[in-house]
Amino acid sequence: MSGPRPVRAPHGTELSALGWQQEAALRMLQNNLDPEVAEHPDKLVVYGGTGKAARDWRSFDAMVRTLRTLKQDETMLVQSGRPVGVMQTHEWAPRVLIANSNLVGDWANWEEFRRLEALGLTMYGQMTAGSWIYIGTQGILQGTYETFAAVAAKKFGGTLAGTITLTAGLGGMGGAQPLAVTMNDGVALCIDCDPRAIERRIEHRYLDVKADSLEHALQLAAEARDARRPLSVGVLGNAAELVPQLLAMNAPIDIVTDQTSAHDPLAYLPTGVDFGDMASYAAKDPAGFTTRARESMARHVEAMVGFLDAGAEVFDYGNSIRGEAQLAGYDRAFAFPGFVPAYIRPLFCEGRGPFRWAALSGDPADIARTDKAILELFPENESLARWIRMAGERVHFQGLPARICWLGYGERDRAGERFNDMVAGGELRAPLAIGRDHLDCGSVASPYRETEAMLDGSDAIADWPLLNAMVNVASGASWVSIHHGGGVGMGRSLHAGQVTVADGTRLGAEKIRRVLTNDPGMGVIRHVDAGYEIAESVSEAKGVRVPMREG
Ligand code: NAD
Structure with missing residues (x-):
């Protein structure tokens, strides 16, 4: 009988799945429910009120079982925290595709959601809870x-x-x-x-x-x-x-x-x-x-x-x-005002957002080495350096050691490729899972938060997170998710996430380069489209193509 029990991601280099892409999804799912990480692990609740990693314990067990046998050309489909299918895809395709808490517009309210949840048909995925890239506070x-x-x-x-x-x-x-x-x-x-x-x-x-x-x-x-x-x-x-x-x-x-x-x-x-x-x-x-x-x-x-x-x-x-x-x-x-229009939007225009990575080895020394790599890669960025040093001294790891830092377009791919080289060269004990919050520059439609008071009034246009998820699938992310209601609740947001594994292979490097360029690129084009000058100059300086500004 499956029921509440302490869950912890395995550490070390021994695989229990058929490859690191699948192993990463498995460990990150388990890590989200680690008692050190999750707020209420016995209820499968990770954070943010009732944000869950799996619909129920039976679904959790089925996902673990499936990920352990999933092949390199297969994809597991997750519908609101429950694995509903395994399909043959191909090596470049994500190993997991996730859709959490999505409801049709007129039905998208808490009352209807709770009715469906009580029937066991859905779960609330928040942002990184149901997409397995929560790294604690x-x-x-x-x-x-x-x-x-x-x-x-x-x-x-x-x-x-x-x-x-x-x-x-x-x-x-x-x-x-x-x-x-x-x-x-x-x-x-x-x-x-x-x-x-x-x-x-x-x-x-x-x-x-x-x-x-x-x-x-x-x-x-x-x-x-x-x-x-x-x-x-x-x-x-x-x-x-x-x-x-x-x-x-x-x-x-x-x-x-x-x-x-x-x-x-x-x-x-x-x-x-x-x-x-x-x-x-x-x-x-x-x-x-x-x-x-x-x-x-x-x-x-x-x-x-x-x-x-x-x-x-x-x-x-x-x-x-x-x-x-x-x-x-x-x-x-x-x-x-909300904090995004007040302080964060200029960063979004540059494709900046909460880039993060977790050491699948469980070894804090791997994160210390990546911290050093970030300092070497971006020596001119003083506030980033200050953050990385402070985080190294003051941040208590919860579950698998991890690091976050806000990086922009043209930076995330450089960091990702460097990390992949470090895995390939044996500088890190095991691969890294590289992802981000859904709260990012080009992955959310949320009129009370990320897209509040957009310059062109496009606050509630939800095509952008869907395009973001699709481009990440097309670019080779390891798992991709589309959620509804995160952060601000039912009916108020649509958002997408991606995680890509630096496994040290050449294929891994190709995927990382595309995903970590295109994903923040969505932030740049979304803000160009809305008429932000900073985004226009970033797209010109960095060669982000926007057809409506060409010809
Ligand atoms: P959480 O459920 O883990 O914590 C909420 C806390 O609020 C709990 O400790 C609870 O005891 C306390 N609380 C509830 N009612 C209270 C009251 N009346 N007086 C005092 N305390 C009360 O949630 P969380 O993960 O910390 O997220 C908090 C909120 O922030 C959520 O609404 C979430 O969606 C939002 N959020 C914001 C961002 C952001 O970037 N700004 C990111 C993620 C989530």
Whole structure:
């Protein structure tokens, strides 16, 4: 009988599948469910509310079994976390094709999704949960670090020293916030209603201390701010209560954001509900819970707008909390911007995004060698070098050792080819799985997040992620995924992912060169098409062909 049990990816060089492409998919699936990596592995939940790696344990077992016998010219098809077929393809084709959580437009809402989920017909794949390239909280750390660095550059003279950032949500993704703020020399005050989330971040060295009360938290934060000393403070409580309380206290907050699981109203704790009763209440009365969660989010967002009016820098951190607050009737929910139009879009125009790789050997020394290679490849990029050094010192690996860094068009392919050479030359003990978040420059349509406020109004055009997935299939990626609802919830996003294995072979090098050129190339052409000048100059300088600008 298959049921919950601890899962861990094998380390070392011994294959249990017929080749490294299949072995990589197998290890990354298992790694997503490693108790070190996943937030709730017993429920197959990796991160982001209920983002899962497999639909149920039987499906997980069937995927493991199939990947172990899958041939070099075969492809396993996964429909929302369940393997539904194996087809003969060819060597250049992906070994796995994944479609998660997709629903037809008019049916694309949480209610219908949950009805189908209860029937065992689908699962929520979030972004990297169901596409097997989640690498723990580090996966979001550099993006969060870059975002806070952009806030510092925009408003605080290039550093967060002497400032206090208020946020909530210390889960799989949100847990990166305290470390990203302290890496920018600031002070972070972080609220979570789950004591385990706070403890886990302290254990993993993402959060420094836990305060006994809100007053204690404020005192610790103010002392550190006055000494211009970086510090992150966790405080237990409901953000929908504590953020309004802090506003009423005139707390000296400079920056406000939020990363509770607001995209899913059943994962946001309403006020007046004990954390211990949350799961049973949500299961018993989803409609009543949703209404109360949305009302609480409206109070939370109203207080964020209060801080905005008081002069703080306030932004939505990609969890759709503004949309939910608006549904509850709060009419100023969109008074503050999302983080992509505010800070990230210029990077997307250059094809930059969260490039990442995992050492299938399980050996941290492999990642140390790749870190060194990145520093050698891009000596002129000082902020990248600063990040790689800090990450080497401060990032605690979860599961298979991995690294993330934001690289752009013309950079990712160079890194990938170098890594493949290192595998071929025996500098690394085993191959690497090279992938990225779905939150990338050319792989998402998400009008509340990645494509909010596009220059040409094309926010909801969802052709781009589909083209992205197709070009990655055509270019030789090892596995490719198309998901719906990640980040911001059902009905609000479509996005695609790819992972390509550096296995040290010549064929591997050919695939890597194409995938890691074309994948970020989608970001460049998407932003050229929308009329962004930065993207136009990148496409001209780097020779990215855009037919409508030729002839
Ligand atoms: P998670 O489910 O692992 O963690 C959410 C945390 O919020 C939990 O620890 C929970 O206890 C806490 N929480 C829920 N309601 C609360 C309340 N009322 N008060 C205080 N704490 C509360 O989710 P995650 O992976 O950390 O993702 C968080 C959100 O960020 C999601 O909506 C996700 O879709 C979004 N996200 C953003 C980005 C980005 O780049 N900005 C990337 C991925 C995900």
